[in-house]
Amino acid sequence: MIPELGHFALIIGLAFALCLSIVPLIGVAQNNQQLINSAKPLSFGLFLFVAISIFLLGYSFTIDDFSVKYIAGHSNSLLPYYYKISAVWGGHEGSMLLWVFALTCWTFAVSVFSKQLEKEFVARVLAIMGMIAVGFILFTVLTSNPFERLLPNFPLEGRDLNPLLQDFGLIIHPPMLYMGYVGFSVAFAFAIAALMAGKMDAAWARWSRPWTVAAWSFLSVGIALGSWWAYYELGWGGWWFWDPVENASFLPWLAGTALIHALAVTEQRNTFKHWTLLLAIFTFSLVLLGAFLVRSGVITSVHSFAVDPERGIYLLVFLAIAVGGALTLYALRATNVSSPSRFTLYSRESAILVAMSILVTATVTILLGTLYPLIIDAMGMGKISVGAPYFNAVFVPMMIALFLFMGVGPLTRWKKARKGELSKHLNGTSIFSVLFGAAWPFIFAGEFSLSAFIGMTLGCWIVLAVLKDVFNNAKQADGSLKFSAVPLNHIGMAVAHAGIAITVIGVTMVSTYENEINVKMAPGESVNLSGYTIEFDGTKNILGPNYSAIQGQLKVSIDGEFVTLLKPELRTYKVQRMGMTEAAIHTNVWRDIYVALGDPLETNSWSMRLYYKPFIVWIWSGGFFMALGGFLAILSKRYRKRVLVTEQKLKQSTSAVLKEA
């Protein structure tokens, strides 16, 4: 009964979404306040019923209702309760429900936190979000119903959650990632609403800015968690594989990064409007495209979902309606957008323009690499796969150029830099960065390394630029420093940029100085790994809640001093009978020691993979700093204050327009 209630709640949610996508728009067209005001309660209804639906699915998981097909396929009575709950999004159907739920959360949040905005505008935004919700709920109900029953012969025990997904990182990674993906629908809805209204002034950019930054922050955390999970769970020590599914999350992030910069310029300088509109559409299109690629089976990947052409066709039609509709609207309505403000070559606008161009180029390049196997196959030219070498070869040089501009942008004035001002700001930081970058390889490894030099110089350059910027902003007229005077959104920018620098440093150090050895070890033997002595003490058999495992015992020491005992495992999960390598990692700020058991060899000896990964934790820490920066920027008072001011301005301008009419 409970799964049917969940299914029913989802269908009621669909009804709310349908009303939400139609009624407020009729209200706007007929100028009927009552219908316009209905957007808010309808959003709440949508949110409420989808929440009930996902809650009931989670509840059915916890009580082991294996008569539900999805639960029988993704859970087991032996599974610990927290994995039972995370198993809700452990497969295609449930993760669609999570996706829909994230969408309704955003819709509801927009309806609650937009009191200051013009009612007609909010009604339009919510209606667009309602349409997107209709598309996804319909998809879930028609092709991917997680509440489908296995009756009358249901299994007494479930097939268990894939052991790879039985992990802490996978409990929070999908919700973060989906909050990020779906969050870009808000920017999309704002852009479409602005196009519909034909009013593309700075105001809509200001309104959609905090939402976009929030979505971007969630996505940053989601991607960082995913990369971290791949690192410790897959047992290969890699942290990014350029897999199509990873690319599907990275593409909207890159486009979204360009979008938040475009929004900043549009809001503050009232220019770059075409960029902003197109990027808002582009970013959300990439989210939809990613969903299509991952869930339709057009591309093979290690973690794509169950393949079903019917789902692919549905998603493609949805993609065509949403993106095709948006771009048609853009082509027809964007005519009256003019960018009045002028700026010179040496200005922050120029720096951001260059940065956005690089980001968009990078996005398109990765998109092409991801789709290339499909293009070749579609033209009947055989099957190929595009691997990491292509992506690294094209992506790294573009990022180097981007990071160079990241050190210039924050220190440049809007519109026009004063004569000599730029060189005054940049001379010191650039010289120091180059010296630091050149000295670093010698200090760390005793010899020069080009990649370490470039990476460390850029990392230092980005950090110095934002530090200097914060100091400049804190400087009072009397020469004293007052950090509380620096606006929060400015600090947010600085923190996010510093996050990029942290990631850059991590990536540089890992790729330059990592060390990997594959050895055969018998009990009592020891090996040397980048200065650490690792001694194998044999194995133990252990028993987990739903698996049994062989656990290696490895003593790590440096200069005779004990560091840690590492216990990598080779697990066999009882239900899926799948062997799983569980790596053991010792992390500190400066390095990871990573040990994974390979295969058992004769007489108690084992093949083993040992890795030394300097600074690797910086890669993901950078992601969290980016998100932190984003959230700080959202908390900035200026959004709340200025929005009120704009509203008054808007009222004046609309009344002026009305008078003219």
Next chain:
Amino acid sequence: MKSIIRFIPLILFILLGVLLYRGLFLNPQAMPSAMIGKPLPNFQLPTLKATDQLFGRDDLKGNIVLLNVWATWCIQCKYEHPYLLEIALDPRIKLYGLNFTDDLNAALSWLKQYKDPYVFSLFDEQGALGLDIGVFGAPETFVIDHTGIIRKRFAGPINNVVWKEEFLPLIKTLEIEMANGAS
């Protein structure tokens, strides 16, 4: 002029849409294998039901042999199982199983529970034969012709559509080849 420029994103998107639509009807799982056109390597393996005997290449009797790689840990194998039961009735082919890195008792109870479509099922506990012929995962199905040459490899579950489109044409070709060879 400027308004035409604004249609460029839409046009690009339409092109992409056409590409994606075509992509839907391609099968990324139809992976050509390096083994196609080569003879099936010999092996020494027990079967699930006769673990004390060893079987080799020559025991896979039949003019057109289908070797289906399966395991009880593979969910998609469960999905294709009813189709295998149907296919096994086709007199033109002989269907053999290759139970891949699996547990003996689990595999036997699977066959008991869902019925056994195979002439017999090799028990490849270590995945040795699977490694030789380049098995990627389960389910996979290999087609071996009357001269012992691997002619096709299909990765993924078989269903009615796959059977009609991927396997039947090849079986017809093989029948013609055999007729020509005999005459």
